[in-house]
Amino acid sequence: MFDLSVLASRLIVSCQAYPGEPLRDPRTMAQMAQAAVIGGAAAVRIQGIQDLEQTRVAVDVPMIGLWKDGADGVFITPTLEHALACVGAGSDIVAIDGTRRPRPDGLTLAETVSALHEQPGVLVMADCGSAADAKAAADAGADLIGTTLAGYTGERPKTDGPDLDLIAELAALDLGRPLIAEGRIHSPAQARACLDAGAFAVVVGTAITHPTTITGWFADALA
Numbered sequence: 001m002f003d004l005s006v007l008a009s010r011l012i013v014s015c016q017a018y019p020g021e022p023l024r025d026p027r028t029m030a031q032m033a034q035a036a037v038i039g040g041a042a043a044v045r046i047q048g049i050q051d052l053e054q055t056r057v058a059v060d061v062p063m064i065g066l067w068k069d070g071a072d073g074v075f076i077t078p079t080l081e082h083a084l085a086c087v088g089a090g091s092d093i094v095a096i097d098g099t100r101r102p103r104p105d106g107l108t109l110a111e112t113v114s115a116l117h118e119q120p121g122v123l124v125m126a127d128c129g130s131a132a133d134a135k136a137a138a139d140a141g142a143d144l145i146g147t148t149l150a151g152y153t154g155e156r157p158k159t160d161g162p163d164l165d166l167i168a169e170l171a172a173l174d175l176g177r178p179l180i181a182e183g184r185i186h187s188p189a190q191a192r193a194c195l196d197a198g199a200f201a202v203v204v205g206t207a208i209t210h211p212t213t214i215t216g217w218f219a220d221a222l223a
Ligand SMILES: CC(=O)N[C@H](C=O)[C@@H](O)[C@H](O)[C@H](O)COP(=O)(O)O
Pocket: 014, 016, 066, 076, 148, 149, 152, 182, 183, 184, 185, 203, 204, 205, 206, 207
C-alpha cells in the first residue's frame, strides 16, 4: 500500500472518455494519464477495466480505479463485483458510489468496504453527494471521502464550480479521512480554493482531459 501522504495538497487527474466519444480508447486514456503525470499529477483516476489495465503499465503514480455502469442512480462502481474487477486491473484505490442509496447487489457500503479491505493493500474512496453521505461513508470504513457526486444526487445544488460550501463543511466535520475535492473544478484558482476550503487533495477531470467540453467553453465565449 502506498503512503497517502504523497497525495497531500496535490493534483489528481481524472482521464475519462464517454461512450461513443472519439477519445474512448484505453490506449488514448493511458496516454492522457502519462501526459497528466508529466504535467505534475500526483495520481490519476481512471474509468473502465481496459483503461485501468493499460494505464497501470503506462504510469507509476497511484491509480484510482472505477467502473461506471450506466449513468443513473448508483453507477460508479456499483457492486462489489465491479470493485473487485478494478482491483484486479491494478487500482491502488477503488472509487465506489459512497451515497446512502441502495446498491444493486444488495450489499451495504460497509459490507462492500470490508470485502475490499480483504484485498491486500487496497484503499476505498467513497464518492459522496452530501455531508450525510460522507459521515455514513466514514462510519462504513471508507479510507478517502470524495465530493464527486455533489450536485448529482439531488442533495446538493449543482454549483457552477466546485461545491466549496460542502468541502468546508466536510473539512470542519473532521471525519479523520483525507477529503478529496472532486467535481466541476474548472480552473487552477478553483483547485487552489478547494485546498483553502480544507480539501486534502483535488481531482480535476473535464477541465484537463475532456477536450470536447473545453472546446465548447471557448466556442461559446465567441458565439
Ligand atoms: C458525476 C460523475 O459521473 N463523475 C465522474 C466520476 O468519475 C466523472 O464523470 C467526472 O469527470 C469526475 O468526477 C471529475 O469531475 P470533473 O470532470 O467535473 O472535473
